[in-house]
Amino acid sequence: MENKVITRFAPSPTGFMHVGGIRTALYAFLWAKKNKGTFILRIEDTDKEREVEGSLNHIIESLNWLKINWNEGPNIGGPHNPYLQSERLDLYKKYAQILIDKGYAYPDPYTEEQVDEFREKAELAKKPFLYREHRPAKFDAWDGTKPLRFKTPEIKSYKWNDLVYGDLSAGPEALDDFILIKSDGYPTYNFAHIVDDIEMKVTHVMRGQEFISSTPKFLSIYEALDVKPPLFATLPPIMAPDGKKKLGKRDGAKDILEYRNEGYLPEAIVNFLALLGWNPGDDREIFTMDELVEAFDISRIGHSGAQMNLEKLDWINKEHIKRLSREELKNNIFKYLPDDLRIEKIIPIISERISKWEDIKNMVSGGELDLFYKKPIFSKEKLIYKNTSPEKIADNLKQAINALEKLKEKDFTNENIKNALMQIADKLENRGELLHPVRYALSGLDKSPDPFIIADVLGKNETLSRLQKAI
């Protein structure tokens, strides 16, 4: 099993998850699954300043909801315990010592203020800030109170291969003596993630485009440690709705769990995000998770940023709703109804009209379902179909009542009602002379489901009573 694929998703617990992070997690997950490999969840909690309480649970809940399941990680453990970086500090110290021994790390002698000054100077001169230009001539021993910096072995240009972007390169200004261990004893991302990826034997690293420019730093660390780097797969950014910049929390990137609250199916979110930056190479658009695993391929990940398209998400969600079993539909729908007495009959009305569960709320209060929960209020004028006379309409309604009365209670079904009414309607000049007033009498709405299903749902008594009232 030397070639086993191992991927990881390594969020920091600094708040909720949004689509960007989820998509990265999804791709790493899909790639591991496709190759029957391992998907690791690792928590990069090395910045205690930015840490947000409850984030870890939130991350776990979000991924669980979407069924992006990890083989190793917090709360389930694994061969590389623990999976919280804050609990792996000894390991980073060990690797830091290796670098110190090799002469590739040294304590930063400056104060933070001094470094800030260097930075401001560089900014003023419109030059990139490079700490290494201020690298001290000789180094003290590291006592742990100062930040430990990497001593870049060789300042050069890097070229490397990326599974998505192909050949990438960066100039020497991408290389610097960055901090390995902070003065608080915690490692930086730049260092910790490399140590962990080595220890956890990660084979494919997937992450956003924003890391391209720091890849030379990572490569120089791998070189200094004399370890072969993993394969890199860089993901294109997800853009804010205006398409102008990378989507971030500030641009309205939502907590992924909000989509759950609004009534999106996890399968739809996964499907949507999979297609945002990747395509299967054919015309398929609707995928289950298993189908995604099957179809996914790194080589078909795109290079350019993609904008969130909520309308498409609605459509995808709708398609997934269509594919639900009756039982699954019922389980999702009943929560939104005032009572579940009529749920069996109402399901078809709902399922073809909504794109997400939350839409049912609007159907119940003031929408197409309202008529089942209270008596309709209707106007005489609207009962009239086009130019038909009121007398004629009343007569038609009477015929309808007569026909429906003949139906036994248990035969009072959508189909039988339709047959009975259509028989009358077909004799008229216009079916609408009967069907419109019936529909309107039953619903009191300009827009509603068809009269047959309404009558079916209402039942015989209520149907006749409403028709009688209309006359």
Place this chain on the structure above:
RNA sequence: GGCCCUAUCGUCUAACGGUUAGGACAUCGGCUUUUCAAGCCGGCAAUUCGGGUUCGAUUCCCGGUAGGGUCACCA
């Protein structure tokens, strides 16, 4: 400012030198029909610009333009 990445319908994208530039969402129109929704059929709609290379460029190269990223004791 340096370095890096990107550029096909409004949006997501396909076409990896030769296609009437394809699909999907959205939109518009028609059919169906008692209204709405759904469904079916159809329309509109794109290769950022300028140079090359080539018999031939959406596709390869160079440049412009535009957008994005990055230059932290954040990840």
